[in-house]
Amino acid sequence: MANHDHEVNPTLNNSSYPQLSDIIFNNTTNSSFNKVLGELKKSTLSIPNRLRSIKQDANFVSEVASAYALPLVANERCGSWYIPPEQKKQSAYFKSTDGHMAQWSFSLRRLNLQVLETIGEFDGCIIVDSTRRGKSMPDALSKTIPIWTTVMNRVLFPERTESHEVATPPTVVGESEHAQIAARISGFVEALKTLDLDLTTVREKITKPLRPIWVTPTSSLPSEAPEFSDFHPVVLLTASSRVSGSESTSETGYVQGAADDAEAWAQGLTAPLFWQHSETLLSTPEDMIEEVIASLVAQGGASKGSQLTAIGPDQRVVIGMIDAAETDARETDIVITVSPKESKVLRSKMRSRYLHLTLADGKVGSRNLRHSLPNLITSVKAQISASPTSRFVVTDANGKDQGVGVALAILCLFITDDGNLRPVNEVKEPPNGLNKQIIKQKLSWISVAKPDANPSRTTLQSVNAFLLG
Structure with a gap:
C-alpha cells in the first residue's frame, strides 16, 4: 500500500514557500486597492x-x-x-x-x-x-x-x-x-x-x-x-x-x-429644477452632466423669494426672505434684515424704517446673535415709539434660520400672548416672568404659520441666552 504521508525535503529552499509579506497587502497595495474601491463606489453613486x-x-x-x-x-x-x-x-x-x-x-x-x-x-x-x-x-x-x-x-x-x-x-x-x-x-x-x-x-x-x-x-x-x-x-x-x-x-x-x-x-440641482428638466438630465451622458446642471442652475436654479408670512394672532410680526421683503414690504413696515451685507434696495426704499443686523452665515453668525440682539432691540424700541402701529418684517437669506431667531425674540419681548403690542416702557431686559415655556409657545406660533421655518439649535440657544439673561 502506498504511503501517502508527505516528508519534508530538508534540501528544499525555504524561499520557495510564500512569505508572509507576499500574503498580506503592503501599504502601497492597500492604497491602490482602496483607491479602486473608491472609484468604483464613486461611479455607482454617480x-x-x-x-x-x-x-x-x-x-x-x-x-x-x-x-x-x-x-x-x-x-x-x-x-x-x-x-x-x-x-x-x-x-x-x-x-x-x-x-x-x-x-x-x-x-x-x-x-x-x-x-x-x-x-x-x-x-x-x-x-x-x-x-x-x-x-x-x-x-x-x-x-x-x-x-x-x-x-x-x-x-x-x-x-x-x-x-x-x-x-x-x-x-x-x-x-x-x-x-x-x-x-x-x-x-x-x-x-x-x-x-x-x-x-x-x-x-x-x-x-x-x-x-x-x-x-x-x-x-x-x-x-x-x-x-x-x-x-x-x-x-x-x-x-x-x-x-x-x-x-x-x-x-x-x-x-x-x-x-x-x-x-x-447635486451640484446645486434642486427637486423642482430636476422635474422641470428631467428629460434632458436623464438623457445626458455622465461626462457632461455637471456642465448641464451648472447651466440649468445658472439659468433658473436660483430660489425665488418666498411670500412673507405673518405670525401670531394679531400678525404684527412677519418673516420671510430678504428678496421677498424688497418687493412686498409696505411703506409703513419696519424691516429688519439679518445677513452679512445690508440690502441696498431696502435701505433706499425704507430709509429710517430699515434695520440691518450684520451676521455671518451658519453657526458663527448664530453664535454671535446673542451679542447682537441687545443693540437691535434698543433700535426696535425706538422704532415702536415712533411708529406704534407698524408691522415688523424680519428676514434673512432663506427665511428660515437667523431671521426666525430675531423674530422669536421680538415676539417674546414685544407681543403679548393674545397678539397685542406690549407698551415699550414695559419691555425689560431680561424681561420679567419670561421662561422657556413662553419661548416655546411663541416658537409654536412660527411653526404653525411657517412649517418650513427651521432655526438651528445654535440660533435658538443664542435667543434663549439673550432672553433668559
Whole structure:
C-alpha cells in the first residue's frame, strides 16, 4: 500500500514557500486597492445613476397615489425629489432623529398642523420619504410619524381611547423598542398641551382618528382605492427599494435613497429644477452632466423669494426672505434684515424704517446673535415709539434660520400672548416672568404659520441666552 504521508525535503529552499509579506497587502497595495474601491463606489453613486434611481422610485410613488387615491405629501428634505410637482400637495417636516433609538420625541418646533388640514380635506394622505444603507424604511416613517399620529389622536379625540395606542411596523420596530416608545406618549401629549394651541379649526376638519399604513416597494397595492370609515389613513410610503448589504447601490447601478443629502452630490440641482428638466438630465451622458446642471442652475436654479408670512394672532410680526421683503414690504413696515451685507434696495426704499443686523452665515453668525440682539432691540424700541402701529418684517437669506431667531425674540419681548403690542416702557431686559415655556409657545406660533421655518439649535440657544439673561 502506498504511503501517502508527505516528508519534508530538508534540501528544499525555504524561499520557495510564500512569505508572509507576499500574503498580506503592503501599504502601497492597500492604497491602490482602496483607491479602486473608491472609484468604483464613486461611479455607482454617480449623478446619472442617482437621477435614474429617483425617477424609478417616483414612478412607484405615482402608482401608490393612484392605488389609494390620496394626495402626496413630501417629507422634506428629500421627499420632493420623488414627487412630480403637479402631484405634490404639500410638504411635511418629520425628522428621522426624533425616531432614533432612545431619542424618540415629539417635536414642539415642527407641529406639522398643515398636514392635518390636508388629511381632513382629502380623508387621508400619503407621506413620501426614503432611506439609505440597506434599511427597509426611514425612522421618520416607522417611528416619528406614528408618535405624531398617536399624540394628535389623544389631543383631538380624548374620548376615542381605542386610537390612543401607538402603532409601529412590527417587522421594523421590536417589542422592546415599541414598549419604550409607548411609555413616552403621555409625556409628549402633556408637552403639546402646554403650548395652549387653538385646535378648534383643526378639530372641525379632522373628523376621525389617524392611523398609519406602511407601504414599501415590496408591498401589495390595492386594486381599488380602499375606503376607511373609522379612521383617516396616513399612508407612510418608503419610495426607495431596499438594497441588500451595507452599500447603498445594487449591481445594476440602482441607488437606494438616491435623493438623500442632495447638497453633497447635486451640484446645486434642486427637486423642482430636476422635474422641470428631467428629460434632458436623464438623457445626458455622465461626462457632461455637471456642465448641464451648472447651466440649468445658472439659468433658473436660483430660489425665488418666498411670500412673507405673518405670525401670531394679531400678525404684527412677519418673516420671510430678504428678496421677498424688497418687493412686498409696505411703506409703513419696519424691516429688519439679518445677513452679512445690508440690502441696498431696502435701505433706499425704507430709509429710517430699515434695520440691518450684520451676521455671518451658519453657526458663527448664530453664535454671535446673542451679542447682537441687545443693540437691535434698543433700535426696535425706538422704532415702536415712533411708529406704534407698524408691522415688523424680519428676514434673512432663506427665511428660515437667523431671521426666525430675531423674530422669536421680538415676539417674546414685544407681543403679548393674545397678539397685542406690549407698551415699550414695559419691555425689560431680561424681561420679567419670561421662561422657556413662553419661548416655546411663541416658537409654536412660527411653526404653525411657517412649517418650513427651521432655526438651528445654535440660533435658538443664542435667543434663549439673550432672553433668559
